[in-house]
Amino acid sequence: MIDQLRPALPGEALHARVARTLREAVLAGALPEGTRLPGHRVLAARLGVSRNTLTDALEQLGAEGYVRASARSGTRVAVPAPAPGEAPAPPPLPLSAWATRALSGALPDVGGEYAVDFRVGQPVPDLYPAGAWAQALARQAREAGRGGAPLLEREAELGPLETRRALAAYLNAERGARVTPDMVMLTGGTQASLDALARLFLEEGRVAALEDPTYPGARAALGATGASLWPVPVDAQGLDPAALPARATLLYLTPGAQYPTTVTLPAARQAEVVAWAGRAGAFVLEDDYAADLHHSARPPAAMQGLAPGRVILLGSFSKSLAPVTRSGYLVAPERVIRVLARTRPLTDRAPATLDALALADVLASGAYARHLRGARQAIRHRHEVLLAALAPALPGWAVTPARAGLHVHVTLPPGLSEEEAVARAAAAGVALTPAAPLAQETRPPAVLLAFAHLPPERLRGGVARLAQALAGNPTDVKI
CATH class of the missing domain: 1.10.10.10 (Winged helix-like DNA-binding domain superfamily/Winged helix DNA-binding domain)
Known part of the structure; x- marks a missing residue:
């Protein structure tokens, strides 16, 4: 009993x-x-x-x-006990072809605790404008209370008009884009934008081209549709237009700061890509993920400004503003936006209205511009600290300085594989991101080091610990 x-x-x-x-x-x-x-x-x-x-x-x-x-x-x-050996086994998951393809394109989940974590994708909480964002949310909440339900229910498919107006003005002024509010749809972030566009345009028998190496989330979203993926090699200047396919439906690229190599696509190559898109009948998906996080001079203008009818601009504030809000957007020709507005309710809704209106507030008030000035200065300094620490500690490592973004790309010296570098670093309590899983074709061994989330003293200590580990010395660096 x-x-x-x-x-x-x-x-x-x-x-x-x-x-x-x-x-x-x-x-x-x-x-x-x-x-x-x-x-x-x-x-x-x-x-x-x-x-x-x-x-x-x-x-x-x-x-x-x-x-x-x-x-x-x-x-x-009143219920009979199961007979011995008859305990029901969990039923197999009847995964769809979409789910199987999506899982095959996703990177494995790698956990672990480390003394210094250089892996990409780290949040940077000490650079978020918590005060300005909280004030904007409070103002919009008060407005919602005065305006009642209609304020919270409007433009469910695309997002509030105020936010789309503020985004259009910002992108035209700061990114050299050519945008009207009717070309903007708010999303939960770049991944949500990619998923919506992939579902809209891709299926088995169609071709999606993308940079190689590339952001794995893009490869997974495009590949899950059953479309054929055409990897386009990346060299020291970014995507090679000569390697683009004759026909394609979509091309995904990161021209402002190629992911993961961080190089900028020159204007001449951007023009070649736009010309190719016209011949191939393709839309270009321009992921502008690092535009607001440049380190020195003003970033290059968005490609969307060259061809608003062919280039769909994808952006997000998850790194530069507040990731918990999942504030993203896509800018597309109005005919594409109209179709997205009709298909979106089948799978998604616009982000929370109060968050969207708070975003409009921080953009229009100048709070976002003020925040970026301080954040860029801090990120630029941490980038410089990392480069200064890497050069003497690991002289054989070929570092590509990043003009924008939150990580650097490092080609390893001859004789050192990615697996060995990552394993030896991990044994010393230092986490690195290997570059090989981001590429379809074999490339020289490389790793990525994220830096913006670490204060200068931890960057220096982390590099010193990494250098000792790779030299085979006991790790005694205090972090």
């Missing part, structure tokens, strides 16, 4: 815990069908609960069909 409750689950009420204890005992065969349970007073005492709690639990089990109560025979188990 059961005389001890199962461990409590988070937030579980006591009567639910009692019911779960008895239910699991029935299913495990410890309480066979027909077993008469002790009287309520006795069973409650054995389990250490009140009679009322036990009564509530038995009522729940009775409603579920596990027990049956009668005045003459008391409470008895």
